[in-house]
Amino acid sequence: MGENNEATPPLVVNLEDVVDKGMRRALDDSLTTRKRRRKEKHASVYFPLAETKEIEIDLAAAPARHVLHLLKRDIINGEKLVTICRARRDIVDAEIHAVPIFWYEECLANILENSQKKEHISQYLHGLPILIKGSMQFQGAPIFDGFYKNGKIAQKSSAIVQQMQLLGASILGMTNVPEFATGGHTFNNVYPTTVNPYDIRRTVGGSSGGAAAALASRQCWLALGSDLGGSLRVPAAFCGIVGMRPSPGRICRDPPLSNGGKTKRFDLHSIDGPMARSVLDLALAFDCLSQPILSDGLAPGWEGLDEDNAQIIGPQGHTLQLPLPGKTGPPCPLYTWASLAWSGSQKRQACRVAVSALGSSVRSDIMELITDAARLISLEDSPQFVSEPWPLAIAESCFNTLRANSFAQKYKHSDLLNELKPEIVWNATKATQGIDVQKAWHNNKHIIAPAVYEFFLTTDILATPCTIDLPFHKDIRYPTEAIYGNGTTVYEDYMQWLKPCYIVSVTECPAIVLPCGTLDDGLPVGIQLIAKPGDDAILIYMAASLETQLDLDFRLGIEKPRTGSRPLPRVGPTSAQEALEHHAKRKPYETPPPYIQRQLQHHTSAVSTRNSDPGKINHPLPIAQPEARGGSHLRPKFDQQS
Structure with a gap:
């Protein structure tokens, strides 16, 4: 597919094709008798395009x-x-x-x-x-x-x-x-x-x-x-x-x-x-x-x-x-x-x-x-x-525990463990015992939900x-x-x-x-x-x-797209190693499941280069150029569609 840097010209349509009689009638019926009398004298106030036969529509920006x-x-x-x-x-x-x-x-x-x-x-x-x-x-x-x-x-x-x-x-x-x-x-x-x-x-x-x-x-x-x-x-x-x-x-x-x-x-x-x-x-x-x-x-x-x-x-x-x-x-x-x-x-x-x-x-x-x-x-x-x-501290604890548990369950038997980025690994370490999940679920049902219901009464x-x-x-x-x-x-x-x-x-x-x-x-x-x-x-x-x-x-x-003019500092980790160090420093790890411990060792001993730079591409798959991204190896086979 070739690159096309020219904008699509606006669509020119006849006004009568866009606004049908039913829409005009609905507008007319919404006016009071006083406004109807004014409309007859100043039609353009209520129908600014009444005397226009054609209008231009930029379809890309249109609703x-x-x-x-x-x-x-x-x-x-x-x-x-x-x-x-x-x-x-x-x-x-x-x-x-x-x-x-x-x-x-x-x-x-x-x-x-x-x-x-x-x-x-x-x-x-x-x-x-x-x-x-x-x-x-x-x-x-x-x-x-x-x-x-x-x-x-x-x-x-x-x-x-x-x-x-x-x-x-x-x-x-x-x-x-x-x-x-x-x-x-x-x-x-x-x-x-x-x-x-x-x-x-x-x-x-x-x-x-x-x-x-x-x-x-x-x-x-x-x-x-x-x-x-x-x-x-x-x-x-x-x-x-x-x-x-x-x-x-x-x-x-x-x-x-x-x-x-x-x-x-x-x-x-x-x-x-x-x-x-x-x-x-x-x-x-x-x-x-x-x-x-x-x-x-x-x-x-x-x-x-x-x-x-x-x-x-x-x-x-x-x-x-x-x-x-x-x-x-x-x-x-x-x-x-x-x-x-x-x-x-x-x-x-x-x-x-x-x-x-x-x-x-x-x-x-x-x-x-x-x-x-x-x-x-x-x-x-x-x-x-x-x-x-509602009790925000309890809600935050419920979210962290339930989210961690979802990660732990999702990746426990996955063949993608070595691909997990340290942010996910850290999150999964919070899923320590099933009793914590049950407590989070119990707190959500018996503390958060009633408080939310009571708040929205007023x-x-x-x-x-x-x-x-x-x-x-x-x-x-x-x-x-x-x-x-x-x-x-x-x-x-x-x-x-x-x-x-x-x-x-x-x-x-x-x-x-x-x-x-x-x-x-x-x-x-x-x-x-x-x-x-x-x-x-x-x-x-x-x-x-x-x-x-x-x-x-x-x-x-x-x-x-625009580029801002105000100076923009980088206030966060730029690599997986920095992300790992930040979480280890800010929140000591709890005792995680064995498969999560293996991932911690993996990231600590040799952080995968896959996660080194959020702006850098480092992947064995061929990357198509912007104008052709999504080549035949990425496209669905539509003959499988019904």
């Missing part, structure tokens, strides 16, 4: 819902959209490295085949190209996960990928992830480090970093991510996009490998979720992925939660009654997530909002942006600040920062202190700077992140909105209202 509208009306087709994505990738991805695996020819052939069969005509997404996270599986493609698993080929697609295909999505490629899809910085030893489009010196976050960077740089309209301790939310905050960690049971998933394929309540769940450039677009993707708003049923892959289902997405969930508390009038029936978001975006909505730093030392200017944004959706002039909405939305600091330098593995804190704020391990995210993961609360302002060099700052377990509806509704009131330009993405 997904607008692109979908054009697809449904046959004004554009899937082939054109795939070509636009390739053109954008050729322009920007050689700098940001977000989409290393790109299936242009295969996706194009798939769209053409489906169009001949008229496969997409009745489907929700009508062939819209999307990107999936590198840790997900796509039938016929090599399994990636930040490294290639001995050339293994996926025998079937991940459940969430199948669901999007069922609704008419065309899978265009895979986004970059860190090794084992673990960590808050997207680097591995196969492809170059993914960097932030708003400052290419900085990290994009992780582990869904490639997805966030691709959206921000206009390489796609929708993407799929996943979130355990912030893997979806942190990249969204760093890149100025919108990402959501839904309530457990909302979105289909592959059954867990442990516990006989059953899901255990009050455990730590990795949850797949949608990512987009706006709340309205995210809601559109959520309609494809999730259970209906008023459904008490669990999505496939969540078997084992049935006994306590009513406490997750049943009566305790979907309690959104419009108008919200403090309003009067009958509830407004909303049947889709997209219509819910659209309704919330139409005017200022308000509810009971609290603000918290979740026990973290957050930059003061970040906290100011969070508080100012929360005020826009609060019934009170000044939202209440809550230092501890609060609808908890607004918090998503990250403690701005994106750090791409050449370090993780930050050990605040970027400009001069050593006043230090982090004991590679996870601590993610505390505002992972402290939420153990609660089963849904959380959504969207941009709320900018700081140094125009870097986006993300606000995290949290609702009670199951109440994804009020979350999307209020997020849409906040996004409209903030009215930021991030919804368009960025045309070209």
Whole structure:
């Protein structure tokens, strides 16, 4: 595939083809009699394009819902959209490295085949190209996960990928992830480090970093991510996009490998979720992925939660009654997530909002942006600040123990033990005895869950920062202190700077992140909105209202990657050896299982060069050039597709 550095020209369409009579009638009916009289005299006030026959649309920057509208009306087709994505990738991805695996020819052939069969005509997404996270599986493609698993080929697609295909999505490629899809910085030893489009010196976050960077740089309209301790939310905050960690049971998933394929309540769940450039677009993707708003049923892959289902997405969930508390009038029936978001975006909505730093030392200017944004959706002039909405120390301990146990169980019999990076090894050392896991699970069920429930009796939305600091330098593995804190704020391990995210993961609360302002060099700052377990509806509704009131330009993405001007220190380890020494110094190892002890000896005696430099590629597999990355050895065999 040759390189194409020319931008795709804007699409010129007839206004009558874009706005049909039904849409005009809906606009007209929304006007009062007084406004109708004014409309007749000043039509341009209400229909600024009324006298314009043609308009230009930059499809790469357009919202997904607008692109979908054009697809449904046959004004554009899937082939054109795939070509636009390739053109954008050729322009920007050689700098940001977000989409290393790109299936242009295969996706194009798939769209053409489906169009001949008229496969997409009745489907929700009508062939819209999307990107999936590198840790997900796509039938016929090599399994990636930040490294290639001995050339293994996926025998079937991940459940969430199948669901999007069922609704008419065309899978265009895979986004970059860190090794084992673990960590808050997207680097591995196969492809170059993914960097932030708003400052290419900085990290994009992780582990869904490639997805966030691709959206921000206009390489796609929708993407799929996943979130355990912030893997979806942190990249969204760093890149100025919108990402959501839904309530457990909302979105289909592959059954867990442990516990006989059953899901255990009050455990730590990795949850797949949608990512987009706006709340309205995210809601559109959520309609494809999730259970209906008023459904008490669990999505496939969540078997084992049935006994306590009513406490997750049943009566305790979907309690959104419009108008919200403090309003009067009958509830407004909303049947889709997209219509819910659209309704919330139409005017200022308000509810009971609290603000918290979740026990973290957050930059003061970040906290100011969070508080100012929360005020826009609060019934009170000044939202209440809550230092501890639930027992944070216990929640942090639960997260660390349950996460460590998941690593220990996952890699106990793995043939990849020698490939584990020291951050994972350190994390797994905390899984010492089964009794600790049972204690963590017990504390989560009997201490954290009741406290969360009680907190949300008087609060609808908890607004918090998503990250403690701005994106750090791409050449370090993780930050050990605040970027400009001069050593006043230090982090004991590679996870601590993610505390505002992972402290939420153990609660089963849904959380959504969207941009709320900018700081140094125009870097986006993300606000995290949290609702009670199951109440994804009020979350999307209020997020849409906040996004409209903030009215930021991030919804368009960025045309070209930028380089910041402010000096950016490297405040963290740049090699695996430094990471190992940092964890040994900050937190003495407990007595780990024997197989973890062997890994500690391996890293101490001779640190693998694979983990030496997050920005350096050192891997035996051939690396394709940026314009041709994802060659035939990486592409799925579409003849295996149904």
